[in-house]
Amino acid sequence: MPRLLIVECMQEISSFNPLPSQYDNFHIERGDELYAQRGLNTAIGGALSVFEAAPDVTLVPAIGARAGSAGLLSTDGWQRLSSEILDAVETRIAGVDGIYVSLHGAMGADGELDPEGYLLTAIRRMAGPDIPIVISLDLHGILTDRMLRQIDGLAIYHTYPHVDFADTGRRAGKLLLEMLRGGIKPVIARAIIPALVRGDELITRTGCYGDLIRECQRIERDGTVIAAGIMIGNPFTDVPELCSQVLVMTDGDESVARNEAERLAGEFWPQRFRMQGKLIPLDRAIAQASTIDGPVVFTDAADATSSGASGDSNAILKALRHARYGNRVLAQIVDPRAAAAAHKAGVGARIETTLGGFYDAERFEPMPVQAEVQLLSNGRSRLETMKIDLDAGPTAVLTFDNFTVVVLSRAVSLFDRAMYYSNGLDPQDFDLIVVKSPHTEHHMYDGWVEKNFNIDAPGATSANLKSLGHTICARPMYPLDESIEFTPSSTVYCR
Incomplete structure (x- = not known):
């Protein structure tokens, strides 16, 4: 009976977020606690559905560590996290026949810019050369040479906005079982593309990137x-191997793996121009929104907490207020100082406080407001798609003038409507909704609003990639550099 070890470590970071993340950002599931993901739309949930349907498999859950997107993981945080993960693996790895590791791929830590590669290298050292290791990855991950040298197989998300978490885990689980039972000799070809991409053409349901994924x-x-x-990487994770890349795996056929990887890379390259963020100046967006009868969305992708931003941008709120936009506005912001003031004052109280600029003060000057406390909560909710718990800490709904703002104490993913709904607010009751995410699932907003404005605003995850200040990723790199010659080539990995 094959024994399968299960490990998870997932976080996405923005190198341009000034607030480091810490060990306490991670939700840790130890041993059998990983079974809590049964039935969830997560990679572990999908893999479990495969493994538990196989009567001859014994599972050895080791540890799962998952954190929301944030800034670079601190040195102390990384040392504690990596030690705990590897200690858990070491105590359980004896006698296992295969290993599944669920990763994001866009981690970064102070002193270790390839955390996933570090973990996989250590796991491979403990496992020895013959035990197959299969990983699953977010398509925004950065799959490095060091990672590829440790693994035997992989599965990568095929959707954006992401809905195929569990499907990716199922594909990884099936692959691992096939390796153990069928004698597959995996060959992986990797074709690196010197391009960073962003924007609506990455929506796999409608964009040209989706055509390539199909x-x-x-x-x-x-x-x-x-x-x-x-994999298109996370353009905000400034690490040495940040890039876009094609990965193709075959059963022993190096020629097919190379040809397909290079063909797809060659088809991707001419479309890099289309796969850039198409931004509208904030003042123009406000002027246009003021003339539209139906509801509109202002997409604040530059402060997308799910991409690693701090969530404390008040740029859109300030501009709307300055322009005297008069319709009903709904927004979210991370500001523990304002949330604490609201909780201290109580529901119904009027408070003088500031909003924004709590963490990223160089970009966002705090905005003074006199607001009424409409609602207080513990900030807990669940993501609509993944059903994973959110904990934004003490949270308040503040109102002033025509603005309703959900004030969070901690950054959580805001790529759906969960934090609005859990604080008694329905976006459809408002005229302008601020969404701190580059994209959401179509039905959440785009299916019913008149217009979605992709705002050109400052922030740690701005789609204006040249504005961020990359210093570590390989160069030349489009669009940071313009004149780049590219001929597809690939590297083959075969253990």
């Missing part, structure tokens, strides 16, 4: 390859 799915489904994906 080609990856076709060659998986028709048996040409075992696995294929195109």
Whole structure:
């Protein structure tokens, strides 16, 4: 009976967020606590559905560590987290026949810019050369040479906005079982593309990136390859191997793996121009929104907490107030000082406080407000798609003039409506809704608003990539550099 070790470590960071993340940002599931993900739309949940359906498999859950997107993980935080993960693996790895590791791929720590590569190298050292290791990855991850040298197989998200978490885990789980039972000899080809991308063309349901992903799915489904994906990295994770890249895995056929990886990379490259953020100046967006009868969304992708931003941008609120925009505005902001003041005063009280600029003060000057406390909560909710718990800490709903603002104490993912709903607010009751995420699932906003404005605003996750100040990633890199010659080539990994 094959024994399978299960490990998870997931976080995405923005190197341009001034607030470091810490060990306490992580939700840790130890041993059998990982079974709490049964039935959830997570990679672990998907893998468990495969493993537990196999009567001859014994599972050895080791540890799961998951954190919301944030700034660079601190030195102390990384040392404690990595030690705990590797200690858990070491105590459980004896006698296992295969290993599944669920990763994001866009981590970064102070002193270790390839945390996933570090963990996989240590796990491979403990496992020895013969035990297969399969990983799953977010398509926004950065798969490094060091990671590829440790693994035998992979599965990569195929959707953005992401809805196929569990499906990716299922694909990884099936691959690991096939390796153990069928004698697959995996070959992985990697084609690096010197481009960072952002924008609406990355929406896989409608964009040109989705057309390329469907080609990856076709060659998986028709048996040409075992696995294929195109990882676009997280352009805000400034690390040495940040890039876009094609990954193709075959059963021993190096030629097919190379050809398909290079073909897809060659098809991606001419479309890099389309795959850039198309931003509208904030003043123009306000002027246009003021003439639209139906509801509109202001997308504040520059302060997207799910991409690693601090969440304390008040740029849109300030501009709307300055322009005297008169319709009903709904927004969210991370500001523990304002949330604490509201909790101290109580529901119904009027308070004088500031909003924004709590963490990223160089970008955002705090905005004074006189507001009424409409509602107080513990800031707990669940993501709509993944059903994973959110904990934003003490949270308050403040109102002033025509503004309703949900004030959070901690940054959590805001790529759905969970934190609005859990604080008694329905976005459809408002005229202008601020969304701190580059994209959401279509039905959440785009299916019913008149217009979604992708705002050009400052922030740690701005789609204006040249404005961020990359200093570590390889150069030349489009669009940071313009004149780049590119001929697709690939590197083959075969353990």
